[in-house]
Amino acid sequence: MTKKKNMEETAMTEASAQSIVIETTTTEHLKTRLEDIKSINGVIGYILRNAKSAAIDLKDPTKLIEYAVLSSSALDAAEELSELFSLGEVDNILVEGKEVKVLSLTIGENRISLFLEKNADIEKLLKKLHTF
């Protein structure tokens, strides 16, 4: 009985360790991908956040807090609205402002927001984000 329990515990620890490794890899991959994306014309910056870390790169750092709050609000609203209208899993939310548009999405544990100029190609960026 004790042996079985020990085996289960070991398996759980291994699985958890594996998940952390995958998560870290995913986050690292995402960071790399976002760095690539940032060089694309029309991309102002990004915020990548998870429970343990955050990576922020914005052309105008004075707007950092305001953009972070907006990013968080957009993703929260997305979850709330998806639940209210039974829309299933959230793919992404695009907030178009008069000057800037914000594309926010969640990949695994990572919450991502891309800040873009009005003419930026959303489809192209989404494709790039999802191909890793």
Add this chain to the structure above:
Amino acid sequence: MAENDMHAVALKNALEEIRKTCQNIQHAFIFKEKGEIVVGDTEIPERVMLRVVDAFGSLLEKAVPIGGVESVTLTCSEGTLSFQVFGEHYLVTVTSPKSNLNYLNTLTRILIPTVLTILDKISPTPLKKVPSPKDSSQTPSTSTENLTGNEEQVKKSDEEHRGDVKPETSTTEPQAIQLMVEDFEGSRIRGLLKRSDAVYVDNETVKLWEDMFNGKKIEYVEIETLNGKTTRCKVKPIKDLKYSAKGVVQIPEKIQLTLEIKKGELVLVKPIIE
């Protein structure tokens, strides 16, 4: 319902047309800046609508650094929610995953602002109550304690105008209000339950008339079309709360044919005091 009933009816019709064109719309409604729902799907519970308003309210507040929100598109595995800002009106549409969003967005971005612009041009102020078209100078007022500023003004001009025509009536003269023609709503059964010789006006309006004439029961009204055709018919209150303060008059088909009017047109409705 919104403060401006005419806007609400026109926007409702516009939304219905959009829904007819885009079959994949699951929900569609319009609300205003302060969270007041102008036109909404009757099947969406109000508490859901309020949560939606809250969610967008928070987003709108935090979107100041990006120049305010023009639109929001939420893409999910089982559908898409689109939120568009038209001045002080916000449109929300929920569509199934395979719907053509570009087409829908193009349609709404043209239709809703057009309707709003036209409405603003023809009725910059609420159209629910307007004075009878014949009005002009000023005279002293009578007891108007219970009336609002607008109603008082309407009443004054009405009194002035008719004071010399019907001196025998009380100090308060019947005032015409402008309402939009509606068919008997819903099922045929519901229509059959209503009188074919009577028009139906919302309960609040009937009560307002009765209050104005010291509780006198209003049994008849005069309907005047924009082409000048008039008829006198019985009036009954609409008890359905859905029509409360909506600015509509339900007219039986037969009377509509006689007056050569149809659903959506405006008529002047004036209570008859006997």
